[in-house]
Amino acid sequence: MHKKVTFRGFALPVALLLPQLVxxxxxxxxxxxxxxxxxxxxxxxxxxxxxxVGLANxxxxxxxxxxxxxxxxxxxxxxxVTFLGLAIALLLATMADRVIKGASGYKTLLIMxxxxxxxxxxxxxxxxxxxxIGLFAHTLRALGIDWNHLLNGDQALILxxxxxxxxxxxxxxxxxxxxxxxxxRSLVEAAAIDGAGPxxxxxxxxxxxxxxxxxxxLVVNVTYAFFDTFQIIHATTSGxxxxxxxxxxxxVYSDGFVGLDLGSSAAQSVVLMAxxxxxxxxxxxxxxxxxxx
Amino acid sequence: MVENRPFLTxxxxxxxxxxxxxxxFPVWVxxxxxxxxxxxxxxxxxxxxxxxxxxxxxxxxxxxxxxxxGGTPVGLMLFNSFVMALLIATGKIxxxxxxxxxxxxxxFPFRMIxxxxxxxxxxxxxxxxxxPTFEVVADLGMLNSYAGLTIPLIASAxxxxxxxxxxxxxxxxxAEAARMDGAGPxxxxxxxLVPLSRTNIAAIFVIMFLxxxxxxxxxxxxxTDESFTTIVMGIYRMVNVSDxxxxxxxxxxxxTLALLPPVAVVxxxxxxxxxxxxxxxx
Amino acid sequence: MAGIGIRDVVKRxxxxxxxxxxxxxxxDGEFIVIVGPSGCGKSTLLRMVAGLEEITGGEVxxxxxxxxxxxxxxxxxxxxxxxxxxxxxxxxYDNMAYxxxxxxxxxxxxxxxxxxxxxxxxxxxYLDRKPRQLSGGQRQRVAMGRCIxxxxxxxxxxxxxxxxxxxxxxxxxxxxxxxxRSLGTTALxxxxxxxxxxxxxxxxxxxxxxxxxxxxxxxxxxxxxxxTFVAGFxxxxxxxxxxxxxxxxxxxxxxxxxxxxxxxxxxxxxxxGEKPVTIGVRPExxxxxxxxxxxxxxxxxxxxxxxxxxxxxxxxxDKDAAIVPVAGEGGEVLAARLPGNVTVREGDTLxxxxxxxxxxxxxxxxxxxxxxV
Numbered sequence: 001m002h003k004k005v006t007f008r009g010f011a012l013p014v015a016l017l018l019p020q021l022v023x024x025x026x027x028x029x030x031x032x033x034x035x036x037x038x039x040x041x042x043x044x045x046x047x048x049x050x051x052x053v054g055l056a057n058x059x060x061x062x063x064x065x066x067x068x069x070x071x072x073x074x075x076x077x078x079x080x081v082t083f084l085g086l087a088i089a090l091l092l093a094t095m096a097d098r099v100i101k102g103a104s105g106y107k108t109l110l111i112m113x114x115x116x117x118x119x120x121x122x123x124x125x126x127x128x129x130x131x132x133i134g135l136f137a138h139t140l141r142a143l144g145i146d147w148n149h150l151l152n153g154d155q156a157l158i159l160x161x162x163x164x165x166x167x168x169x170x171x172x173x174x175x176x177x178x179x180x181x182x183x184x185r186s187l188v189e190a191a192a193i194d195g196a197g198p199x200x201x202x203x204x205x206x207x208x209x210x211x212x213x214x215x216x217x218l219v220v221n222v223t224y225a226f227f228d229t230f231q232i233i234h235a236t237t238s239g240x241x242x243x244x245x246x247x248x249x250x251x252v253y254s255d256g257f258v259g260l261d262l263g264s265s266a267a268q269s270v271v272l273m274a275x276x277x278x279x280x281x282x283x284x285x286x287x288x289x290x291x292x293x
Numbered sequence: 294m295v296e297n298r299p300f301l302t303x304x305x306x307x308x309x310x311x312x313x314x315x316x317x318f319p320v321w322v323x324x325x326x327x328x329x330x331x332x333x334x335x336x337x338x339x340x341x342x343x344x345x346x347x348x349x350x351x352x353x354x355x356x357x358x359x360x361x362x363g364g365t366p367v368g369l370m371l372f373n374s375f376v377m378a379l380l381i382a383t384g385k386i387x388x389x390x391x392x393x394x395x396x397x398x399x400x401f402p403f404r405m406i407x408x409x410x411x412x413x414x415x416x417x418x419x420x421x422x423x424x425p426t427f428e429v430v431a432d433l434g435m436l437n438s439y440a441g442l443t444i445p446l447i448a449s450a451x452x453x454x455x456x457x458x459x460x461x462x463x464x465x466x467x468a469e470a471a472r473m474d475g476a477g478p479x480x481x482x483x484x485x486l487v488p489l490s491r492t493n494i495a496a497i498f499v500i501m502f503l504x505x506x507x508x509x510x511x512x513x514x515x516x517t518d519e520s521f522t523t524i525v526m527g528i529y530r531m532v533n534v535s536d537x538x539x540x541x542x543x544x545x546x547x548x549t550l551a552l553l554p555p556v557a558v559v560x561x562x563x564x565x566x567x568x569x570x571x572x573x574x575x
Numbered sequence: 576m577a578g579i580g581i582r583d584v585v586k587r588x589x590x591x592x593x594x595x596x597x598x599x600x601x602x603d604g605e606f607i608v609i610v611g612p613s614g615c616g617k618s619t620l621l622r623m624v625a626g627l628e629e630i631t632g633g634e635v636x637x638x639x640x641x642x643x644x645x646x647x648x649x650x651x652x653x654x655x656x657x658x659x660x661x662x663x664x665x666x667x668y669d670n671m672a673y674x675x676x677x678x679x680x681x682x683x684x685x686x687x688x689x690x691x692x693x694x695x696x697x698x699x700x701y702l703d704r705k706p707r708q709l710s711g712g713q714r715q716r717v718a719m720g721r722c723i724x725x726x727x728x729x730x731x732x733x734x735x736x737x738x739x740x741x742x743x744x745x746x747x748x749x750x751x752x753x754x755x756r757s758l759g760t761t762a763l764x765x766x767x768x769x770x771x772x773x774x775x776x777x778x779x780x781x782x783x784x785x786x787x788x789x790x791x792x793x794x795x796x797x798x799x800x801x802x803t804f805v806a807g808f809x810x811x812x813x814x815x816x817x818x819x820x821x822x823x824x825x826x827x828x829x830x831x832x833x834x835x836x837x838x839x840x841x842x843x844x845x846x847x848g849e850k851p852v853t854i855g856v857r858p859e860x861x862x863x864x865x866x867x868x869x870x871x872x873x874x875x876x877x878x879x880x881x882x883x884x885x886x887x888x889x890x891x892x893d894k895d896a897a898i899v900p901v902a903g904e905g906g907e908v909l910a911a912r913l914p915g916n917v918t919v920r921e922g923d924t925l926x927x928x929x930x931x932x933x934x935x936x937x938x939x940x941x942x943x944x945x946x947x948v
Contacts, residue, residue, distance in 0.1 A: 006398055006399055006400050007398055007399055007477075007478040007481075008399075009399065009401070009478070010401045010402070012395075012399070012478060012479075013395035013396075013398075013399035013401050013404075014395075014401070016391040016392060016394055016395035017391075017392045017395045017396070017407050019387075019388045019391070019392070019447075020388045020389070020391075020392040020411055020448050020449075020453065021392075021407060021410060021411070023388070023444060023445070023447055023448040024410055024411060024413070024414050024448045025410075026429060026433075026445075027426055027429060027430070027444075027445035027448065028413065028414045028417055028422075028426075028448065029410070029413065030425075030429055031422045031425035031426040031428070031429055032413075032417055032422050032425070034422075034425035034428070034429075035422050035424075035425050038425070088312070091308060091312075092308065092309060092312045095304075095305040095308045095309050095312075096305075096309060098301075098305060099302075099305050099306065099309065102306075102309075106309045106312075106313060108560060108563060109313045109316060109317065110309075110312060110313060110316055111559060111563070111566075111567070112316060112317070112320075112556055112559065112560070113316055114503075114559065114570075115503055115552065115555035115556040115558065115559040116320075116507075116552045116555065116556065117506070117507035117509060117525045117551060117552070117555070118507070118509070119507075119509045119525050119526075119528060119529060120507075120525060120528060120548050120551050120552050121319075123528055123532060123544065123548055124319040124320065124322070124323050124548060125319060126532070127319075127322070127323065127326065127339070127541065127544075127545065128318075128319055128322060128339075130339075130541075132335075132538075133334055133335060133339055133541065134339065135322060135339050135341075166315070166316070166319070169312075169316070170316075171570070174567060174570060174571065175571065178571055198301065227418045227420055227421065228418070230420045230510060231507075231509040231510065234509070234510065234529070235509070235528065235529050235532065236532075238533075249420045249421065252420070252421065252423065252424070253420065253423055253424075253510070256423065256424035257423075257424065257427075257514075262424070265424050266424070266425070269421055269422050269423075269424070269425070272421045273417060273421055273422070276417060276418065276421060464658060464660065466656045466657070466658055466660035467660050467662065469625075469627050469654075469656065469660065470654075470656060470660035470661075470662070470721075471662075471673075472626075472627065472646070472647050472648070473625065473627075473647045473648065473652075473653065473654050473674070474648070474673050474674035474677055474721075475646075475647075475648030475674055475677040475678055476673075476677055480677065484662075484673070485662055485664075488664040489663065489664060491664075
């Protein structure tokens with residue numbers, strides 16, 4: 001899309017773009033380039049000398065069981081967050097779409113978690129599941145489940161999944177609701193006249209029409225689970241116990257800042273950037289084509 | 294409503310109420326915990342009804358902070374968060390308004406390259422390239438400053454895209470009429486384009502305010518000076534106290550304070566917020 | 576106040592030429608309407624005069640001064656846009672005053688001019704309103720007001736009435752005409768609506784495919800269309816066209832069926848022998864006559880009773896009552912506009928005669944007019 005009407009000049013538009021470009025160049029492109037550069041270097045133990053090592057950092061990375069484990073954790077985590085987040089939001093949105101009384105009240109309350117910082121969301125759930133004083137931990141213990149996410153890696157992972165899903169429900173809910181409300185009522189009514197019951201109508205009419213929204217949200221949620229959940233993990237489990245909640249983006253950080261392994265951290269950055277680029281590309285291609293929405 | 298089945302209606306309300314309960318429960322528990330003294334919390338299960346220490350807990354926190362976490366007053370943290378959120382939101386809007394203007398209303402060489410460079414910023418979340426970015430900021434001597442907190446986050450592909458989309462919907466004839474009236478590009482921008490963008494500016498402001506307020510890792514890294522602590526990262530310092538149980542009543546009070554302003558913004562400006570959210574993704 | 580000179584103006588977008596050298600001389604105070612189908616280049620031409628499009632070739636002069644390189648604001652013109660292009664966030668007053676503010680007029684001078692224009696356009700009660708609080712006609716007036724306050728050498732109109740409903744269009748048409756007359760400002764007006772064109776223009780410019788096919792008064796364009804395009808475009812219902820031949824003597828006109836029509840009083844100069852022609856007759860120039868005087872015979876297929884007139888659509892018959900194929904707008908069907916008191920039934924055979932001077936003969940190859948008899 002382009003404007004027919006344009007102003008002339010070169011200096012002015014460049015000046016207008018300059019702030020954005022300068023910030024992008026200094027704080028985005030340069031660091032990204034640095035990461036690329038450092039990913040092929042290795043520092044000696046004292047940080048005095050660096051040598052070019054080619055793809056050795058990547059080779060080391062992909063033969064590192066800890067990194068592969070982190071990959072696995074990320075996949076499990078992302079699948080769980082995406083699936084639960086979408087399913088719960090879709091259920092709520094379908095219900096809210098057909099409710100007449102109190103619809104806007106439900107909507108207002110349900111979008112609230114979006115405003116909460118992921119780190120704060122993490123801490124709230126951390127507190128609820130706190131093994132010694134947490135309400136849910138007590139309840140679970142009463143039910144015979146010994147909850148201690150400080151020691152049990154699976155439980156720690158479940159906890160961060162819950163916090164991540166809780167935080168993301170709002171976003172998914174809003175988009176699903178908007179998608180549902182864009183479906184012409186007459187279609188659903190026609191199906192009802194044809195004798196389709198509510199469930200059948202949902203799966204044969206509503207869901208297919210909602211699929212563009214669902215696909216869009218799928219990509220957004222995977223991106224969210226991969227990157228934006230860093231806060232939740234950092235503020236609660238710190239990747240533990242024993243790497244069980246160390247997702248890739250957390251590992252970049254911990255290897256770089258805590259482990260001070262620059263080459264490895266840079267290589268991990270590069271891997272993540274590649275993932276982001278793929279995800280963004282898919283998303284972009286999709287947005288460009290998104291006519292149904 | 295296609296058909297009227299009371300059972301379905303009831304079911305819908307039950308599901309929605311359950312959803313609302315899940316959404317609200319953690320917040321409620323946090324608030325309740327923040328109104329009790331520490332011993333009550335540690336003596337067993339966290340309570341479900343507010344205690345009597347609301348005023349004491351909050352006033353201690355706001356003015357003196359939590360001793361175990363360096364004693365930075367939470368009032369100061371709130372102030373820092375406000376400054377950061379406001380600077381980031383206004384900065385992003387200002388920067389994006391003008392760059393979208395340049396991209397949409399001018400034809401010049403490298404226009405598409407500039408567009409793609411801005412698009413790249415979307416691709417690279419700060420967490421992914423955190424270490425080199427930190428190094429750049431450190432080299433520029435921007436650690437422990439509002440500039441370091443905000444400027445690296447001020448480039449915004451999202452806002453630029455939103456404004457670009459909006460500008461494209463502004464009728465060409467308005468620009469032509471302005472040209473006939475003798476308005477140059479900047480005059481057109483300030484007199485016509487910006488006033489027309491008001492709603493979009495407000496919507497994106499809500500989104501970016503939340504973005505700024507909820508920053509966590511970035512302030513944690515670039516500020517070591519306590520006086521720059523923001524409230525979201527402050528929580529981390531309170532939870533991760535070494536060798537003892539966190540002061541849960543104060544942590545929860547801080548959490549309550551940390552989520553109150555953004556939640557208020559979202560609730561008060563719900564319409565704008567939803568608009569901003571849905572449209573930035575178009 | 577001044578005239579506009581458009582000389583051999585050409586517009587090219589890359590390799591595509593959209594305007595092929597148009598020249599129009601607009602006299603001071605004259606109302607010129609450029610009319611043509613969409614895509615004929617009429618708006619582009621206007622926008623070049625306005626300075627919104629660059630002029631590829633030729634020159635545009637306003638008030639005797641070549642303005643090719645001048646910015647719109649320096650051309651001493653004002654323009655009314657198709658969708659009015661009012662600034663939605665400004666009051667009516669500010670919309671009108673905006674250009675004057677930029678020009679640096681004093682507050683008092685601005686107020687004086689805006690008030691005067693508002694009085695003229697009966698917009699005084701609405702000066703504080705926003706455009707969205709106005710009706711279509713009022714918005715149109717504000718757009719006019721924005722032009723008037725600038726006291727320009729010329730008004731440019733780009734299909735200004737196309738967004739109004741039919742009734743309002745008639746009313747605004749009159750208002751524009753009156754205003755232009757009372758101000759005496761030169762006007763260049765673009766439209767695709769031939770009724771607007773006929774009623775408003777002192778002179779018409781009929782454009783087609785980037786070429787000005789005819790520039791003349793509305794009546795001359797109607798009575799003596801220069802080309803088949805102009806003949807078909809102006810007038811409603813459209814002119815009937817039939818294939819015919821010009822005799823070797825340069826005078827005799829026959830239909831392709833062999834039926835003789837009428838002879839030209841003078842041979843066409845340089846006719847160069849017999850040649851194929853297109854014969855054009857307006858539906859309203861056909862009259863029902865007795866069989867002996869008939870030039871054309873029509874068999875009515877569809878009859879539309881309009882009250883004042885009766886519109887008959889029928890096929891042309893030769894003397895053996897066989898159908899003659901013709902190339903009119905409606906395929907084989909010709910139209911005749913007869914008085915409302917004539918009763919015609921479907922299937923009737925109608926002997927018709929063409930009014931004097933209303934038989935238009937065009938060269939079939941070039942489409943240009945040869946004669947009107």
